[in-house]
Amino acid sequence: MASSIEIAGLRKNYGSLSVLDDISVSIKAGEFLTLLGPSGSGKTTLLMTIAGFVRPNAGSIKVDGREIVTLAPHKRNIGMVFQNYALFPHMSVGENVAYPLKLRGVGRGERDDRAKRALAAVRMEQYADRRIDQLSGGQRQRVAVARAIVFEPNIILMDEPLSALDKRLREEMQVELKRLHETLGRTIVYVTHDQKEALTMSDRVAVLKSGRIRQIASPRDIYDKPVDRFVADFIGDSG
Ligand code: ADP
Numbered sequence: 001m002a003s004s005i006e007i008a009g010l011r012k013n014y015g016s017l018s019v020l021d022d023i024s025v026s027i028k029a030g031e032f033l034t035l036l037g038p039s040g041s042g043k044t045t046l047l048m049t050i051a052g053f054v055r056p057n058a059g060s061i062k063v064d065g066r067e068i069v070t071l072a073p074h075k076r077n078i079g080m081v082f083q084n085y086a087l088f089p090h091m092s093v094g095e096n097v098a099y100p101l102k103l104r105g106v107g108r109g110e111r112d113d114r115a116k117r118a119l120a121a122v123r124m125e126q127y128a129d130r131r132i133d134q135l136s137g138g139q140r141q142r143v144a145v146a147r148a149i150v151f152e153p154n155i156i157l158m159d160e161p162l163s164a165l166d167k168r169l170r171e172e173m174q175v176e177l178k179r180l181h182e183t184l185g186r187t188i189v190y191v192t193h194d195q196k197e198a199l200t201m202s203d204r205v206a207v208l209k210s211g212r213i214r215q216i217a218s219p220r221d222i223y224d225k226p227v228d229r230f231v232a233d234f235i236g237d238s239g
Pocket of ligand 1 (some may be wrong): 014019037038039040041042043044045046
């Protein structure tokens with residue numbers, strides 16, 4: 001099942017620096033929304049606020065109509081994929097993927113079954129017994145995705161998950177992630193500073209600048225009808 005996310009009036013300051021400046025956005029259940037913007041525009045902070053790792057100074061985040069802004073991260077039913085994978089090098093692939101289930105008190109047999117299924121979803125089922133350091137960058141990224149989906153979260157957050165990969169692998173993984181979104185049908189909020197990636201993968205793109213959403217629209221509308229010079233220049237920069 002996928003969840004909707006309703007964000008209203010979200011603010012985050014670090015001292016006098018306003019990092020999220022009155023962010024409001026409604027994300028539909030099952031939507032693939034990308035947060036796009038230059039470095040420092042607040043993308044990661046917004047994602048971390050949805051995940052629960054950053055507490056906002058003001059505003060509300062509702063999932064399926066329920067306020068979650070004060071809820072601890074592990075109670076949010078949200079999967080997360082980071083840029084640097086954050087896998088445990090001393091554990092096998094299977095153990096890495098099963099780890100979130102262990103944290104949630106799921107028994108051994110069920111853990112193994114569900115880890116296998118998650119690995120199959122990213123086409124890595126034959127690698128369960130390998131060590132992480134025996135995998136390529138692309139394979140590690142797949143394992144990180146398997147770990148994020150293993151407890152069947154309704155929402156998956158991804159923070160520049162492909163930025164460490166070379167161009168060929170990045171394009172291959174873009175196709176994989178799109179396929180996964182279609183098969184799983186979960187809500188995905190995806191962060192990138194890569195315009196092309198945002199335009200090819202998303203249902204909608206939110207362009208951020210200095211902690212504000214400048215435009216939120218379909219890739220086509222962002223491309224054809226940018227609301228201002230900033231969006232036009234940023235999108236036009238994709239090369
Ligand atoms: P982006 O993901 O778009 O690159 P971030 O959300 O990482 O942007 O950062 C937005 C701004 O907030 C940056 O200016 C960054 O330096 C600042 N920032 C982020 N986290 C912290 C923190 N924990 N303390 C102070 N400043 C922070």
